[in-house]
Amino acid sequence: MSWFVLVVAGALEAVWAVALGRSEGFTRPTPSIVFLVALAASMGGLGYAMRTLPIGTAYAVWVGIGASLTVAFGMLTGDEPASLVKVLLIVGLVGCVIGLKLAH
Incomplete structure (x- = not known):
């Protein structure tokens, strides 16, 4: 269960990161609220997972999932330029996350 919660928390990290960027310094209410809710849920999930998983892992x-989804979302929406190198690096990052799970 901890791994499932951790993956969801990592995905929510990407949600709050995107919402933070779209909040324009907390001047837009909807993205600001999404940021706060996703941040609380993401941190709560990370904290829950750390009860049974090693903190470093x-x-x-959590960071790997959040970072890779945030960059992928940016490339898919056109907010960030896409390149083969970026895609390969994201694939490598995801591979490392999977490796951490398999090594646990």
């Missing part, structure tokens, strides 16, 4: 997986 849980944090690395």
Whole structure:
């Protein structure tokens, strides 16, 4: 269950990161509220997962999932330029996250 919660928390990290960018310094209410809710849920999930998973592994997986989804979302929406190198690096990052799960 901890791994499932950790993956969801990592995905929510991407949600709050995108919402933070779209809040324009907390001047737009809807993205600001999405940011706060996703941030609380993401941190809560990370904290829950850390009760049974090693802190370093849980944090690395959480950050890896959040970072890769945030960059992928940016490339898909056109907010960030896409390139083969970026795609390969994201694939490598996801591979490392999977490796951490398999090594646990």
